[in-house]
Amino acid sequence: xxxxxxxxxxxxxxxxxxxxxxAVSAVPKDSDWTELWSRLCHQGTVYxxxxxxLPALRDMAREWSPxxxxxxxxxxGAIVASVDQPYGDQDPHVAYASEMSDLTRxxxxxxxxxxxxxxxxxxxxxxxxxxxxxxxxxxxxxLDGLNDEExxxxxxxxxxxxxxxxxxxxxxxxxxSMYMNETAARKVPLQPANPSALEGLAHRLHSxxxxxxQADVAHRLTYVFGKAQCAECDAxxxxxxxxxxxxxx
Numbered sequence: 001x002x003x004x005x006x007x008x009x010x011x012x013x014x015x016x017x018x019x020x021x022x023a024v025s026a027v028p029k030d031s032d033w034t035e036l037w038s039r040l041c042h043q044g045t046v047y048x049x050x051x052x053x054l055p056a057l058r059d060m061a062r063e064w065s066p067x068x069x070x071x072x073x074x075x076x077g078a079i080v081a082s083v084d085q086p087y088g089d090q091d092p093h094v095a096y097a098s099e100m101s102d103l104t105r106x107x108x109x110x111x112x113x114x115x116x117x118x119x120x121x122x123x124x125x126x127x128x129x130x131x132x133x134x135x136x137x138x139x140x141x142x143l144d145g146l147n148d149e150e151x152x153x154x155x156x157x158x159x160x161x162x163x164x165x166x167x168x169x170x171x172x173x174x175x176x177s178m179y180m181n182e183t184a185a186r187k188v189p190l191q192p193a194n195p196s197a198l199e200g201l202a203h204r205l206h207s208x209x210x211x212x213x214q215a216d217v218a219h220r221l222t223y224v225f226g227k228a229q230c231a232e233c234d235a236x237x238x239x240x241x242x243x244x245x246x247x248x249x
Contacts, residue, residue, distance in 0.1 A: 007049040010042035014049035021056045026068035033071050041075060044141070045084040051092050054079065058099045061106045066113040070122055073107050077129025081140030093135050104133045111212060120217050121147045127205070127217075136201065138247045145243075146220050153242035157235035164239050166190060166223040173228040190239075191227040198225060202240065 007014040017039065023032040040050040057076040061069040080092050080100070093100050107130045110116075116123045124146045132140030145151045149167025154160065162173045169180050171192070176185030195218075198206050202225040209218035225240045 002052050004049065004052070007047070007052055009039035009047045009049040010045065011039060014039075014047075014052070017049055017053060021053065021060070024060075024071065026064055026071070028071050030071075033075075037075055037078075041078045041082060044078070044082055046079050046082040050079045050082075051090060051096065054092060054096050054099045054103075058102050058106070061110075062102065066106075066110045067115045069106060069110055070126065073103065073110060073129050074125045076103055077107070077125075077132040077140060081128070081132030083141070100133050100135075104130065107133060117213050120214055123209075123212065123214050124217060127208075138244050139201065142243055142247050146217060146224065149220070151224070151239065151243055153239070153246055155230035155233060155235055156237045156242060156245070158230060158233040160230060160232035162228065162230055162232075164190065164223075164228050166220055171223055173231050175231045186231045188229040188231050188234075190223050191229075191236075192222040193226040195222060198222075 004014040004017050007017075009017065017036070020032055020036045020039070024030055024036060025032070040047065040053055054076055057072040060072040061076070064072070080103075107126055111123065111126050111130065116126070124144060128140055128143035131143060134140075142151075149165065149169075151164045153162055153164060155162055160175055162175060163177060163179060164173050165171065165179060170187065171190045172179075172187040173190060174185050174187045176183055179185055179187065193202065195206055202221070206218050206221045206225070209215070209221060223239065224243075225238075227236055228239050228242075229236050
């Protein structure tokens, strides 16, 4: 039996967590999810109560249908993938190995749900959660940049911050954070990867997105695993390597 009074979340003792876990519903916009998320994974930081909530989130996902389990899986995935652990270096993949196995299976089921065909953002969030449960470093936390259609990374050559945009505003690198407005900032076209040349994780994610009828996600992945040219010094670099370098523990 978990003694929540001995655990902490972002705002103090965790005695309110059981009530919040009981209150949440399958509706993603339910305000109780906002309350629960802000306590257990506040701006990506996890606490002693965060890991303790994993069994309950697993049970919730197990009880709900694949189309309804987005929120418990994504919150659990964010907790597991977080590297900001002020309360210690506990590895949830070891301490909660059984839960990780179950969460992986439950996420696989959710990813195959046909209702995701019209919700690529939810698909990406679930795919990121899956990588977190599998222990894939960096991408469990950062893959959701696919939904933001942007990554911010330093140029490996000159350290200038580059915004890598791949979506509504075009496919380019720039040093202007306000590139979505009409500006005179330099925008250098990105160089997408050839799908046939993708290897390892890149190949796995791209192939899976195509198999799951997520063509737009697969298309964006070719830019994430492609090349960018620094808008300051013109050095050409791997976008994925720059992301990994910035965020690896």
